[in-house]
Amino acid sequence: MGGSEIIVQIKGLSKRFPGVMALSNVDLELKRGEIHGLMGENGAGKSTLIKVLTGLYSRDAGEIFLENEPFELHSPEEAPTFGISTVYQEINLIPALSVAENIYIGREPTRFGRIDWKSITARAKKAIKKLDLDIDVTLPVSSFSVAIQQLVAITRALDISGKVLVLDEPTSSLDTAEVEQLFSVMRKLKDDGIAILFITHFIDQAYEITDRITVLRNGELVGQFETEKLPRIELIAKMLGRDVTESQGESGTASGTETIKEKEVFYQIRGMERQGSISAFDLDICTGEVLGLAGLLGSGRTEIARLLFGIDRPQKGETRLEGSAVSISSPRKAIGHYFGFCPEDRKTEGIISDLTVRENIILAIQARNGIFNIIPRKKQDEIVNKFIKALDIKTPGAEQIVNNLSGGNQQKVIIARWLASNPKFLILDEPTRGIDVGAKAEIQKLIKSLSREEGMAILFISSELEEVIRCSDRVAVLRDRNKLAELTGDQIEENAIMHIIASEDVQ
Amino acid sequence: MSAPRIINENFQRLLWPLVALGLILLFNFLFTPGFINLEIKDGHLFGSMIDILNRGAPVMLLSIGMTLVFATGGIDLSVGAVIAISGALAATIIRPDYVKGVLEYGELRPLLVVVSIPLIVSIIAGLWNGMLVAYVGIQPIIATLILMVAGRGIAQLITKGQIVVFIHEPFQFIGSGFLFGLPFPISIVLFMCAIAYFLTRKTALGMFIEAVGANPVASRFMGVRERWIKISVYMFCGLCSGIAGLIICADIKAADANNAGFLLELDAIASVIIGGTMWGGRYTILGSIIGTLIIQSLTTTILTRGIAPEITLVFKAVVIICVALVQSENFRQIFSSRLAKLKAR
């Protein structure tokens, strides 16, 4: 087990950004020679915590102690001098430079004023051996797989300083064998007395490698637990902010006790998979039905959405649309079949910030019409005003630049855009994230009425479990890029979903 | 929203360029004798201001095409080379045997042939640029650099390195004729402006161009055909360069492959930047025209002061860097924080 000496102590840490409290009174304790997991859903505050610890942000309140001394960083370059190194999810190395050079750049050993390459190669070899790795350090780092690159990044971090190693979602791009390789390196480092803070959203991995886990939720500390003593179902419940009860909890109100009608399958997917993204899954999208995707961050929900809308291409899979075989290979094709997609990242993929509300709303239908078949201005105004009213979009006018709207209203603009195109199938990826309670409720109501009254097929993705339960007729449960199960009608309820996610027999 | 508000917004964007132009014209009005004099001779309009419009016509054409390319987030460095190719083709069609040393004229080539072949080739040049950018995925600066380097060589090849002089009255009209009292090049500019306006504002093309430039990912997710749009703007830019090349060639009654269109690409880029088009997003063709007018009238002002015209280069440099700084986020932040500190005192 881990050593007993506490090396990093965080007490009452708070950090505020305009409009949001990213961290509120958070404690964290890191011991030498331990692997400490940091977990939480979106907006939990994990990355903010790391950025404060490593000097990218300053804190508003609270104290940090490093080896019992008060500790404050003013810039990330100072971190290594105190022994704290971070390896981020995007490999921060220079691809064209060699492994050895990546380890030593910025602090190359010199001889008579010139860089001593022999020394660099020799020392890099030694450093990389510490991780039980045997590679040619003179090759460019890009000639190795992502997993090896990550280990090189870790080598650099440790060579600079070796007290605390922060790993930010290191396993997202690794396959099973590579994860094992990383873990054996982590165990070795742990034995050498290094404290490792391991941020992850993979439940299985957390249980495999960590000694203790700290869970954050909405910027607050939920608790610190010893991994061995924390049942999976409890971990999931704490991450989702739910309570675990053995008896039947709140049941889904979507279908209640109604008999499940025979639904018409609009879009059928069999055996679709994409390497590194999602493993083979089947899905039925039915008219007049809301299909919810439930799962934790990183479980593959957005990946499914992107595959269905033609943004990503699968390696395998058969798809049938209204009975006939079809291949949706691009967003344009999807739109041609009357699909719509509200992306998760609304700022970079959803709205065009510099254009007006009107343009953002009618662009999709205009694109379907083509260049020459322009929608007359009067008709544009008609459509736009109709939806501004219907969705209660708060804007001074249709010619307002959409960048000036609040997040919630921007989301409504995106929804309006797709509603204007009369879709048969609408994909909503986190449509209520970052939106005020009132707008949230409106959108949830809208989703239900669209499927009930207009017969639209809807795929609804949300990290908030109660929202998924409330709005969906059917729920598919995902975890770690696998589709585990589907629930319908009465089966849809919190405990059931959480138990499925927590279950250990998978794949 | 209502029409007055739209006009108001467009007007706001054009405000600074208009003010700058106004200042230059005012300066000339006050200090240059005879600046605003217009006289009518033989039913043709003459005067300093007409001169500015006439001399600036080729660059105005270039800036129309460059505006659309800029709006998609790209750039076209090859416009000068296309001008050279266009003029070279026109001259050689008129006198194909000149390069072999035959000085007599054959039959008069039909104007349609003389004009259409260079324009078709110019559009193909634009297609080439567009394909490199949209399909091969090369950065626009680099993709158009290739034609910029090779294009002049191709133009020289066509004229076999000679300056091909010619007489072809119908063709010369393009450079020195008059239509409704105005020099013909000005009419061409007005015509192309109208075409650009109709093509982009009376169809959805304008909106697509701005969408693709402002956010290519979101545009793709909405089904906008990014590749087609990009290829189209480069082809249009090629066409504009081709027309500009014909005007220049008709004006000097010769094809000078070495010097035709020289450095004009930089003037075009300067015009677009000064005119306020965003690099990737909202564009204003009117703004670019005003930008060209600013540059052209600056040149004329300096000429009439007796200073060598090459000194305008310094002015262009200063103006571009000021405009770019003002648009730069960092500069605005530093500037506004200084301003705030001053106010706080």
Add this chain to the structure above:
Amino acid sequence: MKLRLNQKNIPILATIAVFILIYMVGSIMYSGFFSLRVFTNLFIDNAFAGVIAVGMTFVIISGGIDLSVGSVVAFVGVLTAKLIHVYHVHPLAVMLIALLFGAVFGFSMGCLIHFFDLPPFLVTLVGYFLARGLAFLISLDAIPIKHPLVDKIVDFGIPLGFRAWLPAVGIIFIIIVLLGIYLSHFTKFGRNVYAIGGNEHSAILMGLPVGRTKVLVYTLNSALCALAGLVYSLYTLSGYPLACVGLELDVIAAVVIGGTLLAGGAGYVEGTLIGVLILGLIQTFITFQGTLSSWWTMIVIGILLFIFILLQRYLSSTSFTTKRQKIKKMVEIQSA
């Protein structure tokens, strides 16, 4: 340093191949092509372009570009001529002034690029206008240079036998190339330039002095342009404000053909040297050919540029990298 067949080295191998190819074809077709005199002329005629190309290599590797080089050369040429010929300032002092001007000019551009986040092509475009305009401000016509020290420098040279000799300009070129090679391989500055061009964001996170290096790169480049301006005025014995128009394109072409990636992050000064020699070789070839006119040079350079850009694009494309990833993984699994 071992030579490996990977993404970084394929471009320079292609460059060497092109160089050898042209040399072979020329030698076979024309007698006198394969002579020491022709070879040394490559260094002499392209000396000033070569000096700039060394600086441009660093700029492009850092991920930027510099369009002002031709104008700076012209300005320095005119300034030098005016100071020596009209104001009778001693050439050595003039040289110092010229280099200082170059450094300040480049420093200003570098600061604008880094601190205000303005695109390099825009800032150096402004530099292009500014330097050229300032050149005209000094003089509208060519100014001759006549000074005993200048004559001495022009006459100075190293005899190489076989009726060939290497004059001062050639020596300067070779020294700068060697300096560039040293900087790029053996100094932290040089390696930082590679890092910034490779992935600027990572370089910042790794704690490298990104701002300082970027500003220094442009300072160095313009200082080298000033040196090239001095070399050019020695070569032509005059200062001419219209000199070197379009030179920036030739220099960029030489750097790209020399194997430097336009996107930044990879390239060798050695490659640029060969790129410059290739440009000179093409010109020599066409001169020897006699009937082909000099504009063919532009076309051939354009074609070469196109081929090399396509090659670079292919090497960095995702299909190429995923193929390599698959091979890498297969190899790793086998050796595990």
